[in-house]
Amino acid sequence: MEQFTAEVSRIQDLTHDVRTIELRLLEPATITFKPGQFVSFDVPKEGQPRPVTRPYSIASSPGQGNRILLVLNLVQGGPGSSYLFGLRDGSNTLFKGPAGAFYLRDDGARDLLFVATGTGIAPLYSMILAQLERGQSQSVTLFWGLRSQRDLYWQNELAALASAHPNFSFVTTLSRPEPGWEGATGRVTALVDARVPSVANLAVYLCGGSGMIQDVTARLNAIGLCPVYREKYYDD
Numbered sequence: 001m002e003q004f005t006a007e008v009s010r011i012q013d014l015t016h017d018v019r020t021i022e023l024r025l026l027e028p029a030t031i032t033f034k035p036g037q038f039v040s041f042d043v044p045k046e047g048q049p050r051p052v053t054r055p056y057s058i059a060s061s062p063g064q065g066n067r068i069l070l071v072l073n074l075v076q077g078g079p080g081s082s083y084l085f086g087l088r089d090g091s092n093t094l095f096k097g098p099a100g101a102f103y104l105r106d107d108g109a110r111d112l113l114f115v116a117t118g119t120g121i122a123p124l125y126s127m128i129l130a131q132l133e134r135g136q137s138q139s140v141t142l143f144w145g146l147r148s149q150r151d152l153y154w155q156n157e158l159a160a161l162a163s164a165h166p167n168f169s170f171v172t173t174l175s176r177p178e179p180g181w182e183g184a185t186g187r188v189t190a191l192v193d194a195r196v197p198s199v200a201n202l203a204v205y206l207c208g209g210s211g212m213i214q215d216v217t218a219r220l221n222a223i224g225l226c227p228v229y230r231e232k233y234y235d236d
């Protein structure tokens with residue numbers, strides 16, 4: 001794995017606890033990665049003599065090799081997210097990468113289904129951008145689970161992608177919507193149940209907490225066999 005020095009070129013708060021951090025690469029000046037892969041930061045942890053390592057998926061498309069975009073939520077007291085939330089515009093940082101076996105595969109003509117909870121959207125966003133840039137015709141569907149309206153982000157960006165690419169569609173479902181939400185409600189697992197009658201022509205990518213990954217995998221296995229790729233962010 002290579003080590004990179006980068007400068008924070010843009011920070012954007014997307015919700016009360018999610019932000020994007022764009023890193024402009026300084027040395028080396030470009031990175032080559034597969035959509036879905038992650039980079040790792042060694043960060044200090046209080047009370048520990050040695051740094052701890054935390055991985056973060058690259059959310060941007062590999063087509064853009066001199067900058068990477070991270071999207072992450074603040075975990076109170078967590079060393080990795082606190083370190084990254086502490087970076088300011090113009091700060092320098094170091095990371096290693098790219099790494100990881102969760103990347104967009106070539107599954108021929110299979111339609112693609114992406115399922116995320118929370119910031120599990122990160123690697124899927126990179127994959128979706130890369131897939132749509134390739135201009136292939138199979139359908140690309142995203143099911144994304146968030147908690148409530150205040151947790152929503154990237155809805156306009158996804159809607160713009162969907163209008164530019166007729167083969168792309170997405171459904172955002174809220175597990176605890178406030179009154180006034182007219183979209184899907186409940187867990188992403190329920191969306192899979194309701195909207196995926198067959199896996200015969202499907203390749204599936206799952207990213208987020210362990211509960212969702214287990215539940216969705218079980219539902220898919222119950223209806224048939226297809227390639228299923230998973231990235232577990234944390235145990236819930």
Ligand SMILES: Cc1cc2nc3c(=O)[nH]c(=O)nc-3n(C[C@H](O)[C@H](O)[C@H](O)COP(=O)(O)OP(=O)(O)OC[C@H]3O[C@@H](n4cnc5c(N)ncnc54)[C@H](O)[C@@H]3O)c2cc1C
Nearest residue numbers: 054055056057071072073075078079080081119122233234
């Ligand atoms: C391959 C990989 C890629 C990852 N990419 C991303 C990414 O792109 N964006 C991102 O936000 N996170 C990502 N994560 C999670 C990230 O690495 C850290 O685990 C997370 O930021 C918490 O680390 P921390 O040091 O701040 O807190 P810690 O003290 O390590 O975590 C405290 C607890 O918080 C919980 N937790 C961890 N992550 C989350 C989360 N995202 N939401 C809610 N609770 C959580 C867990 O139960 C954990 O035990 C990724 C994890 C893996 C394995």
